[in-house]
Amino acid sequence: MVVKLGGDELSTYWLLSVGEHFWVLLFSVSSMSQLNTSVRVIDSHTEGEPTRVIIQGGPELGEGSMREKADRFEKVFDDFRKSMILEPRGSDILVGALLCPSSNPECASGVIFFNNVGLLGMCGHGTIGVAVTLAHIGHIREGNHRLDTPVGEVSFELKEGNCVTIENVPSWRAKKDVTLDIDELGEVKGDIAWGGNWFFLTAFCPCPLINENTEELQRTAMKIRRHLDKHGITGDNGEAIDHIEMFSAPVARDAHSRNFVLCPGGVYDRSPCGTGTSAKLACLAADKAWESGHTWIQESVIGSRFEGNYKRIDDKRIIPSITGTAYVYGETNLLHSPEDPFKAGQYGSHE
Numbered sequence: 001m002v003v004k005l006g007g008d009e010l011s012t013y014w015l016l017s018v019g020e021h022f023w024v025l026l027f028s029v030s031s032m033s034q035l036n037t038s039v040r041v042i043d044s045h046t047e048g049e050p051t052r053v054i055i056q057g058g059p060e061l062g063e064g065s066m067r068e069k070a071d072r073f074e075k076v077f078d079d080f081r082k083s084m085i086l087e088p089r090g091s092d093i094l095v096g097a098l099l100c101p102s103s104n105p106e107c108a109s110g111v112i113f114f115n116n117v118g119l120l121g122m123c124g125h126g127t128i129g130v131a132v133t134l135a136h137i138g139h140i141r142e143g144n145h146r147l148d149t150p151v152g153e154v155s156f157e158l159k160e161g162n163c164v165t166i167e168n169v170p171s172w173r174a175k176k177d178v179t180l181d182i183d184e185l186g187e188v189k190g191d192i193a194w195g196g197n198w199f200f201l202t203a204f205c206p207c208p209l210i211n212e213n214t215e216e217l218q219r220t221a222m223k224i225r226r227h228l229d230k231h232g233i234t235g236d237n238g239e240a241i242d243h244i245e246m247f248s249a250p251v252a253r254d255a256h257s258r259n260f261v262l263c264p265g266g267v268y269d270r271s272p273c274g275t276g277t278s279a280k281l282a283c284l285a286a287d288k289a290w291e292s293g294h295t296w297i298q299e300s301v302i303g304s305r306f307e308g309n310y311k312r313i314d315d316k317r318i319i320p321s322i323t324g325t326a327y328v329y330g331e332t333n334l335l336h337s338p339e340d341p342f343k344a345g346q347y348g349s350h351e
Contacts, residue, residue: 037337041084042136043330044129047304048270051129051326052084053097055137057333061100069100070112070150074119079344081114086345089334092116092267095126097133102148108140110148116265121151122196124274124306124322128164131156132326151196165323166274171195171282171310172317174236182227185220195278195320198235200228201245209248209260211302214268221246221262245276250299258299271324272300278320281310285318292318 039057043050059077061069073081083089084096095115102110111130113120120126127147134140135158146155149169156166175192178200182188190202206220207213221244228234228241235241242264250258261269261276269276277298284290296308307323336343 037335039084039334039336041332041334042133042328043332044133044136044326044328046125046128046132046271046326047300047306047324048302049125050094050270051097051123051126051133052090052094053130053133054084054099055133058098058100063103065103066100066110066112066148067150069110070119073098073112073114081118082345083336083343084334084345085114085116088342088346090116090345092265093270095120095123095129097123097126097130099130104146104148104153106146107148107153108134108145112150115263116267118264119150120197120264122149122154122169122275124166124168124196124276124278125269125271125324125326127154127156127166127274128322128324129326131158131164131166132162133328136328162325162327163323164326165321168274168278168320168322169196170313170317171278171320173279173283173286176283176286178233180224180227180231180233182223185223188224188227190224191283192233192235192241193279193282194235195280195282196275197243197279198239198241199243199245199276199279200224200233200241201247201276201279201283203247205246205248205260209246209258209301210251214260214301217246217260217301218262218266218268221260221268222266225262243273243276243279245273245279247280250297251303252297252299252305255297255299255305257296258301260301268301270300270302271304272298272306274306274322274324277306277308277322281308281320282318285310285312286316 040055042053061072085094098112100110113123113126142158144157152169173193180188188204190200193199224244244262247257247259261273298306310318310320
């Protein structure tokens with residue numbers, strides 16, 4: 001006699017009985033075996049930072065909120081994430097965006113953002129990339145639209161010339177002037193803020209924020225992040241601070257700041273980082289150092305830029321808006337042969 005005892009999306013438990021003997025059997029199914037062998041993707045870059053949008057062939061995530069779908073994606077289909085981002089089909093700097101239906105019919109789409117180590121709550125440059133991609137495939141036209149994400153709905157305006165303005169989720173500064181005593185670096189002071197992801201923002205810079213210094217900046221930012229993890233310094237509700245943002249004076253005369261942003265997977269953002277610029281605006285608003293309605297120009301470490309603005313919700317929270325441009329540069333079908341030993345990606349140094 002064989003009786004199904006239960007299980008989940010990845011494994012099933014069965015009871016096998018023969019005479020007086022009983023066995024509990026576990027049958028596991030790789031998430032890759034549930035996927036299509038061909039996945040259609042469109043690649044774009046937003047101010048130099050790439051986004052890979054999965055148009056067709058992604059996993060079926062069922063019903064529920066975007067948060068529930070993201071949880072299901074993370075639990076059941078992590079091999080799919082790796083196959084889209086890691087070598088040989090991708091690279092560490094890619095950010096993925098899986099399009100899926102939203103429970104709100106007023107949204108142009110739902111989206112789950114992810115990178116080389118896991119899921120992202122929100123992604124500013126990725127949202128701009130998704131907007132331009134949706135226009136590229138004829139799904140939307142110029143005008144105002146909404147996108148459903150695991151951390152809430154965001155609105156965006158698609159303009160001429162591949163320009164997009166996103167209205168981000170509520171952002172705020174959680175802690176001011178947090179002082180860290182880090183071996184090899186000394187005293188590092190910064191703020192902790194939410195802009196759709198958790199950031200530690202600091203004016204501490206070991207060298208000029210230019211493209212030639214990115215390796216040293218990465219090493220420094222990683223030391224800061226490891227110190228935060230080791231000492232249990234978190235965002236609200238114990239949530240991990242997985243982005244480090246260093247900022248300095250700009251290079252361009254009309255800009256207001258230049259930044260270097262370390263992302264969760266240990267790579268740096270080529271764009272000025274939409275959620276990072278949102279966190280920066282939240283700190284400026286909290287200090288009353290920048291007025292609502294005025295445009296803040298944020299440079300990245302490679303010299304690309306976002307324009308930022310904000311509206312106040314209350315004394316603590318703001319709604320940031322970020323403007324940037326994105327360009328589609330490729331369309332392809334990614335293939336997964338059952339015999340390919342790297343169909344689920346090749347683990348990089350950050351996995």
